[in-house]
Amino acid sequence: MAIHTLPDAKIRNPLRALPFWVSLTMVPVAWLGALTGGWWVLAVPVYAWGASSVLDALTGLEEGNADPLMERSGLGWYRAITLIWAPVQFTLLFGLIWYATRADHLNGWELLGLFFGVGVICGTIGINYAHELAHQRPRLDRWMGDILLAMVLYSHFRSEHLLVHHRYVGTPGDPVTARYNEGFHRFYPRVLRQCWISAWNAEAAMLARKGLGRWHRSNPFWRYWALQAGMLILAFGLGGWLGLGLFLVQVGTAIWQLELVNYVEHYGLTRRHLGGGKYEPVRPHHSWNDAHRASSWLLINLQRHSDHHYKPDRPFPLLQTYSPEEAPQLPLSYPVMTAAAMIPPLWRRVMNPRVRAWRERYYPDIADWSAYKAATNPMPR
16 A cells, blocks of 8 residues: 545545545435335445445545644535435435335335335444544534434444443453454344443443432433434334334344444454553554545545544544554455455454454564453453
């Protein structure tokens, strides 16, 4: 890789931001499936996974970095797509619930396929944009992020991600760090259980430090529950029990998409235990990096995950990519790697040798990795 810095003027150019608006093309694809029926109901996952994988192969790697110290006021066109997505997704999701529950040409399997595709949109785009918005300071950004997460009944993700994952990544304190040799089918039920608990406990601990009880009205879980209840009531009001069921189909799909990506991002990577529950600071080599261009447009640079954890406050246009000498690299793009993660023997064959090479490169002095692999090192303090 030939990493280089791009001029500020190029980053500020609206045409540079335009490819990140590709997510909007998912909306007509979803409606095409709904209106046409048949195999077209699967157009969204084919488009989201297949087209981006082909484009990644054709467009190659994005090796240019913005100056991370550039003036952020010039990033408005990048921020705009994340802000408008909540009303776009809201209209798409509930518009399709209203339409599909009244469409005589869609049978049961077609409805399931259609809302599986909606879940792909709400997980691949919606939760990812909510993640970006949760890291920003303006109240508008965080509210839009909360609305997006409420549409997939995963509002606690904001608390868990900001208060637990970023603080404890690569340690036994982070449920989302996939352990070495842990297949996705074991990882997934574990994180579904542990992440909600860790998010609740983190918010309760923050309130306790202020001398407040966990049920205090300032606990964001009240907002989470209210927004989620509103989404459920609206789905039922628009489509009855069928509408509620289809809503839950997209919820399950979206959450699966999120946790599949989480699994890939940190698989097998751990921070050195310094003793007494202390761990080394987070560095770029504690996340898997990927520089494929097309899927980075769709996922707004989520693949530059090494830098995101190193500097969590950077907005996505300023995230840096790293060379193989600075951070471990995924061998293929995110869509391909998440597909591989669904086949544990294939995943281990591809990734376990890379994890072992990572250990030898960054921690040649550690001879016994058993506690790291089993996450039995002391909990971080």
